[in-house]
Amino acid sequence: MANPVPRWFTEGKFGLFIHWGMYSLFGRGEQVLYREHLKPSEYRERADEFRPTRFDPRDWAKTALSAGARYAVLTAKHHDGFCMWDSRTTPFTAARTGLRRDYVAEYVRAFGKAGLRVGLYFSTADWSQPSYFAGPRRDPAGFRAFVQTTHEQVRELCTRFGKIDILWFDGVWPYTAREWRSKALMAQIRRLQPSILVNDRIALTGDFGTPEQSIPEQQFKPLRPWESCLTSTERFWGYHANVRWKADFETIRDLCSVVEVGGNLIYNVGPKSDGTLPPQFKRLMRKVGGWLRLNGKAVYGTSETICDTTTFGLMTCGPKTVYLHVLYWPGRELTLAGLKTHVRSARFLATGKPLPFRQDKERLYVMGLPVRPPDARNTVIALELASRPASCPWARQRIWTGALERAPDHSQQVAARMLPWSRS
Ligand code: FHN
Secondary structure, eight states, X not given: OOOOOOHHHHXXXXXXXXXXXXXXXXXXXXXXXXXXXXXXXXXXXXXXXXXXXXXXHHHHXXXXXXXXXXXXXXXXXXXXXXXXXXXXXXXXXXXXXXTOOOHHHXXXXXXXXTTOEEEEEEEXXXXXXXXXXXXXXXXXXXXXXXXXXXXXXXXXXXXSSSOOOEEEEEOOTTOOHHHHTHHHHHHHHHHHSTTOEEBSOSSSOOXXXXXXXXXXXXXXXXXXXXXXXXXXXXXXXXXXXXXXXXXXXXXXXXXXXXXXXXXXXXXXXXXXXXXXXXXXXXXXXXXXXXXXXXXXXXXXXXBOOSOSOOSSEEEEEETTEEEEXXXXXXXXXXXXXXXXXXXXXXXXXTTOOBOOEEEOSSXXXXXXXXXXXXXXXOEEXXXXXXXXXXXXGGGSSOSOOSSGGGOOTTHHHHHHHHXXXXXX
């Protein structure tokens, strides 16, 4: 049974994903153990080298706030099995190696104090456990004990750190809900943390969907709360020393594209093994936060677009406002087809500068625009309306989708609505 998703999530829109563990020592991503086929025993021995002396979760929280993030999710345990908290189930933890600290406890305290909602990522897949690879058929007793340990580790995360807002599971493959005893696990979580949000990655529906490295299209978006998880680098979730970082315009457009379709964005950083956030990420987050400080009204608390007809970019909606996210500058005049509601005023959101406009039955024309966009990354025009935003029926969703087999089943009805227009 899903928990109702609270407004802090659906209105907060923007979270920070933090993939941090002893794998950061290698600087080649979070899966180096598996991808480079390292010997698990040798990998484990290097745990003592993980000594993040410059780890300061208050600085991480400051960066999250400066970016405009409203919540965060930290990897408590990734697939390598290294626990970033003082788990009593294994000596392979940060509390029993290196600096002998409980990084989960420090993160939860600092981010909570900063007013951020705190989530924990937990991988059920555990490459440090041979019975994970043997599986329930080859090693029934060993796999049962492994699953019991997994449930115990989750119980620790639900009881050690006070209120946790999100449990972000990962690594369910290749086993089923029955083999993970997912229903019992979920019941334990709900009992220990009644208002926690659990994602859809323990082979149960969970409370929210998690499209990964993708932004769903209107026609195919999940019909329940969802959150796209994207990396801030071209690849890799854990720290990689030599990977391209995304530019601020990409991040801003990704965030607004997700919000336009009604979802959240959780944006990832892989901190370095010394505990610092890569300077490229801090710079990127300062720029994104700067844009959000001027244009946040077009993101936080908005609802998804009502039209799939724009030729200039994206649209998000407030109770009696439509925000036009202009990514592709139209020149002196912008045309929006399909908005039925009467427009009272138009202005640049960032500066409040009023804009002349005229509106007929099916189109709005915003005029007096400068030759070049005030903000090439995304210039937002706010339209104040006489009532709730509504679109012409033919504008709600396009009838084409590309691959024929993906055509939404309402195509015929929408095509019929377009017939009069096609004869005009
Ligand atoms: O294998 C993991 C990967 O390392 C990373 O944690 C992502 C984040 O969503 N999840 C899995 C890949 O789907």
